[in-house]
Amino acid sequence: MYKKLKRFMQSIPTKSLIFLGVILLVIVAVNPSFSQPIRGASYDRTLQVAREKWAEQDYVNALDHFEMAFEAKKDESLLPDMAELYLQIRDYSSASKTYAKILKKDKEKKWDHLRYNYAKALKMSGNYEEAIVEFQKFLAVVSSDTLRKFAENEITGAEFGKELADKEDAIELTRLSAVINTPFSDYSPAFSREGNLYISSFMAKDVIVLDSSAKDFHAKIYYSKKNEETGVWGKPEALKANINRPEIHNVNVSISPDGNKLYFNRQVLQGNEVVESQLFYSVGGDGAWKGAKEIVGIDPEYRARHPFPGELFGREVLFFSSDIPGGFGGSDLYYAPQKSEGVYGDPVNLGPKINTLGDEVTPYYYNGTLYFSSNMHPGLGGYDIFYSFWNGQNWSDPLNMSKGFNSPQDDQYFRLDADGYNGLLTSNRPAGKSVRAKTCCEDIYSFTIEKIKADLVVGTFNSGRQALKGVTVMIIPKPGGDPQTIQNDKGNKFDFKLELEKSYRIIATHPNHFPDTAVINTLNLKANKSFTQRLYLKPIPIPIPEYDTILSEKAIVMENILYEFGDDKILPTAEPDLNFLLEIMNQYPDLIIELSSHTDNRGNDEFNKALSQRRAESAKQWLLKKGINQTRIKAVGNGESVPKVVDDRLANKHPEFLPGDVFSAEYINKLETEEDKELAHALNRRTEFKIIGGPKVITVKSTRLLKREATTAADKSTGAVKPRGDSIPNIHPFSTLAGKKIYKGVPILDFTIRETNFGAVTRGEKREFTYVFQNIGDTKAEIDLISACECTTTEYNAQSIPPGGKGTIKVIFDSKDKVQGETIVIDIFLKNTEPGTERPIIEKLKYKFEIK
Template identity: 30%
Template structure:
């Protein structure tokens, strides 16, 4: 009887255990399905939590199932950067026999992020045994072998934690606003950020914060940007136009029903606040991400990271022209020199034209995202890429660099173990330098800046660069000590102007400032500071400097012929003034031919008082009583007070030149183009 009771009890307990197992399996399946659904929406933290629940609900005896769930959990952790938990999950997957997937490859990537290069190498080799010939494993092994020596060699860069900008959570992607570098913007998930906990990262959605320097040059405590930029969504990774008036930034909107890809938005700065943002329409593609904007120094290009079709794989760097017919113009991929089968992201443009970006697909990678420098040959349009040394790069993710103008110092972000305990943190960096640079201004002679100008810089060291200018007509370029430079400014509809300089070898920081006033091809150009003896056509010695500049300009534009015109005021006999102005124009022509300018390029013309000055906008800034397009005729002048009359008479007494032809010497007697005469003339 007792035996019978024992058998009955055993059977009941067995049924209860079986029901518990079946119930657990059912719960695990539900958790896995929930995890898969979250993963499909890009909610990686939520997916990891569901897979972790499923892992705990799966019996330890079901090794195959446990290994399967462990791999899924590790993949979710990997996707949102929880490296330590990803390593543990992938190791469990290996322990339970999941070896014929990407387990070892991902485990190697995560171990390398922890700086465990030996363990990562073993994982890559195990993956290569199952998948021989996979380039990802070969590159991973190579990087594990080279990274320790790269770290040991180090460099002259100094790196330290920027404590003032960092919180107890993630702070990343710093960006200077404006060329004066007095304000620093960055992304933060600190407590003050708006929004709830993100199901993607497991922490709060990011907002954009900023800090600015006080009157003593010290950074103030960071605060959220004012205006409508920050919302319940995830905002960050911002960049600015050179004038600081436009901000581009990344927005990740959320939706409970379907995935929302990263987008680029822009906002305008007015009255110290940022306007309501608008989306930057790059493509009609709604299934691709567009993130991490950066603006080229000349304001022509918007660089960004995207996984849209047509790239090299993963995230690629692209650029699109700003200001096309519908707000944006030509779109292009930066090509295989920049992009790899991995991920390229977080581009930054320096005033020098260099592009900095992060990648996990280039060689010499120390782990995760490393920062690379790329320089585009403006003649061949080819990129040369260089890996930045340690301590800029580490075994963690290093990204989001910003530079203080032309200086080789600034900030970047990293989740390296030291200082941030795995959180993204902002670091300060610097490099010893004695900086020499040139700042140039390109503008219309007697007019305003020429933002459409193009500058060519040729150096004795082989430098050959094409430089775009900013909206105010300026450009800044670093110089190498001991190198001589020739800098030519050109613009459609204007004559060329050239300057030369030599960067000396002094150990004192120096900026050379050059002016490039371009004469117009289509309208008369005033030759300033040309003086004649009273009531004569004889040039004074004070005129030499102005006329020597005219000689230089004509030599720089050898295909141009000009009319040299002299004008008088209304006082005096009309016939006498006409003859006097003709003699004065001829005096200038004689000076030019005496300094090597061919006589058939010059035409002397005296106009007497027949062509009074027409006021341009620039002239009204100096003489507010004048109005644009006024003609300084006799009736006009006689209505003015005596002192203003004298100003107008002085303006009418002038020497000008006007371009007649821009094809001098280009053709032979038969009308054929001479190959040796091909030279850019700005027309």
């Protein structure tokens, strides 16, 4: 028993005999007398020939003679040899039936060591559940660690097959027509740059018999041109003798991505074993290939095969498979760096992530991804197709291409066209005509990968969530690629087509608003996707004029006249505003005003009305005590009946509100945050005055109407400056930090000047200006990007500016495409974000010009 196991272990190949990519169904002509009934010595002679042909790896001839011998005497001792030969010629159905017959009668467990091959035949017939059982039985009797790894790996693959059994194929394959596929094996497809097809084939319709009448039976490289109108491949034509050397196999063709180099093997076989395999290349292109030259630097003794060009570490390499001594298993994948045309350095093994104890073959490299076939990585069948990503230093763990690309049989030679959406592979799955068993021979299959599409719809809105027109939206792809820019003066919708495997920064700009940005990416999309992005642009605060003009009947809010909750007593903080009223009433003796008080809409209507009247009277009494005649002041308590209407000044201070918004109960209830609701209520609680008699217009300093920030007694007594981050810095309206309450943990860029005027510029002339700034915040400022029109180039001296540090931004304006004057906005996006948000801090600069 154990002697048989040992012999079996030695018989399992650790390297594939499929050097051509197929089992070569070639038989040597044998004496025709063997077609007669077998008797006596003829039976012994038949077995002798069978074993001789097997030793020569002439599997078809060997099997035919074993079948004749078995038919003559029904000697079941021949069945194990016949079963193994069925497996060798990939007749999995006959192999599994024969192994089953042997093991069913094996009461003494004499043939348990055959269960591995039986299980393998079952698996490659798609009978995963039965295969798992037989592999487990094999594990129970085998002690070899190597064989246990093989069996355990096969179980993993069979379980994967069971899991996918009821799932849809990952891709739909189409067998190429009989013009391309013959009953014999056709394999090693390759696309030229122009989309034409190259294959390796025997162009045989039956088993090749080597006798005196046999002509040149060797495999050749063929070329087929596709009809552009019908999409049908034309009849293949063999390349000339400068490629297809006579009386030798010319196989495993591949073509470089630029279409200018053709790589292939020339091989010599003995039976089904490749005894010589050398790499060749030719330059030229479709219809113009020059004489083939042998590749230098890769030792012919390595029997290298399946060449394919690629790129690693920034230089061109040649991938290939070989059984070079010292590898990880049977046939490993290698690359050799190119030194010059046709000359390569020492081969480098791709390592244990790619290579296994089994065989790895048919490498194909496309855009940083290596595709290959393996019979050891867990798979659905014999050889499955896998892929691995190259990150610039290492390969990722190989992934199975899954059902559809792979089958229970052998799937190899994965190839894609230049666009990467149409491809080819070879498989011996039972879909076409074959010269022997249904699964003996390779056919070429095509497939089309659905082109994943991605697009982006951007909507632009103001901070009040109303559609904002006149916006320019730009998307910037990374890595590489050209930005796309759309300006829409008529609407707020922007449509973009996106490339796959990119990250995009979206930037929306408007002359009177701060930009808004977002980032999306199209990485690893598995299906079509439409991205939708809403961008909200806050209005740029309008600088407060030095003087305000107050018109008759225009209500002016006295921001410092405040009251305790539910009380009508004037607080000390109200004195600046009351003194202001006192001053203008003394300045304009005939001025008559209405002094009105308002509450929010919470609480009882009558209570609010009465409370607001008492508050208005309190303010009036303060003025009367200062000597103002009571006939000049009308005190009105409005309660909650007159909600606040947002004006430009309030919208500047609170960009979340828009000019014209009315703080009614309905409006406030629709606000998204409790903070915004509370602010609206607070703004409704106000005291106003308006001119109702006397002068129609008066002019006052605008600063007199601003709300005073509270100061502490300590501040007044010591005059000390608060530490950086606690004080409220003077933030320019061109910064999105303007109006914020928190300045800790943010950089603050203080520009000496934010706007400049180039004046009159001759068209085609260039102008330059350098903006200077200092980071007066408590955090390092990090510039992410600077956005401006195509007419503007920017240069900056540092991307990172520490607290207290200074920086410069140089702007170069090119007027060659300008026909009239404009104001150009420059947006500086920081990696730093606004407090409590993920929005980047944005700083604006401007310049303007006129064209002479």
